[in-house]
Amino acid sequence: MKDINIQEHFAKQASDYEALMTRLVPQYLEQHKIISDLLPSDKSKNYRVLDLGCGxxxxxxxxLKKxxxxxxxxxxxxxxxxDAYEQKISKYTKNYKLIQGDYKIDSIGESYDIILTGMTLHHLNWEERKVFYQKLFNSANQNAVYISxxxxxxxxxxxKEHQYLLWKQFMKEQGEDPEFWYEKHIEKDFPIVLSNHFDWLKEVGFQQSACYWRxxxxxxxSTIKV
Ligand SMILES: C[S@@+](CC[C@H](N)C(=O)[O-])C[C@H]1O[C@@H](n2cnc3c(N)ncnc32)[C@H](O)[C@@H]1O
Structure with a gap:
């Protein structure tokens, strides 16, 4: 999907995004408890956090809750x-920064202690994804955690086919048109297998990579830059 199409696609979803995601992604809200658990626990620290493809x-x-x-x-x-991000996050803190950019080509910043990529890196094709992990690694501090x-x-x-079938069944139960979303996914997304994900993370230097929910x-x- 061309980047201009990505922007058009997500611009339409911005106002109703969370409700839509609960109908398209199984256990969407339950996943957030797991992500929270995977974050560091020292509330007093001023962690530098990157939320890439933050939606x-x-x-x-x-x-920010934790x-x-x-x-x-x-x-x-x-x-x-x-815009939606700023509306939500400004209720919690003034300590935030917005960057509008294309993570494929633009700088994503540096010295992060926590990096999050939620439902976004499947927009990179496999070659781009492999190279991209080096960019993530370079932007991370020592002991940084990267959660995806x-x-x-x-x-x-x-x-794979069976899992797609179960996913379509889930979307149908939520009142969505499974074929519409499945076709969009096949047309524009590049999902990877977990073994590649872990291999590529290891190649650039991340350690202790593991799957915590599936x-x-x-x-x-989750993985760590030791
Ligand atoms: C499905 S939303 C995910 C939002 C949020 N991270 C979440 O977990 O729900 C994907 C987001 O990635 C952004 N995105 C896709 N490709 C991007 C790129 N190349 N550079 C920056 N953002 C991108 C889209 O604009 C969209 O907001």
């Missing part, structure tokens, strides 16, 4: 998402 700020909100002294950077390509929740695929073709074709992973 309307759902992950930054999780961070770690209110954090300095958060919300990075996104879509103006409407950044994203759409994935299984190595096994039969399992359902059908969705997973939460």
């Amino acid at each position: 309307n700020g759902i992950l930054s909100e999780i961070v 770690l209110p002294n954090s300095h958060i950077t919300g990075f996104d390509i879509t103006t409407e998402m950044l 929740n994203d759409i994935i695929i299984d190595e096994d073709t039969h399992v 359902m059908y074709n969705f997973a939460i992973t």
Whole structure:
């Protein structure tokens, strides 16, 4: 999907984003408890946080509820998402920065203690994704944690198809048109298998990578720059 299409696509979703996600992503809200648990626990620290592809700020909100002294950077390509992000995050803190940019080509900043990528890196194709992990690693401080929740695929073709079937069933139960969303996904997304994700993270230097939650074709992973 061209970047201009990405912006148009997400601009339309900005006002109703969270409600839509609960209908498209299984256990969307439950996942947030797990992401919160994976964050560091020292409330007094001023962690530097990057929420990449931040959308309307759902992950930054999780961070600020647990770690209110954090300095958060919300990075996104879509103006409407950044507007929604600011509306949400400014209720918690003044200690935030917005960057409008394309993480494929623009600088994402540096010296982060926590990096989050929620439902966004599947926009990179596999070659771009592999290279991108070096960019993430370079932007992280020592001992930084990088948490991702994203759409994935299984190595096994039969399992992959079965998981897609269960995902479509889930969307249908929520009142969405499963074929519409599935076609969009196939047309524009590049989900990766978890073994590649972990291999590529290891290649650039991340350690202790693990999957902490998985359902059908969705997973939460965490890794550390030791
Ligand atoms: C599905 S939303 C995810 C929002 C949020 N992180 C979450 O977990 O719910 C994907 C976001 O990634 C942003 N995005 C996609 N490609 C991007 C790129 N190349 N650079 C910056 N942001 C991008 C979109 O604008 C959108 O806000």
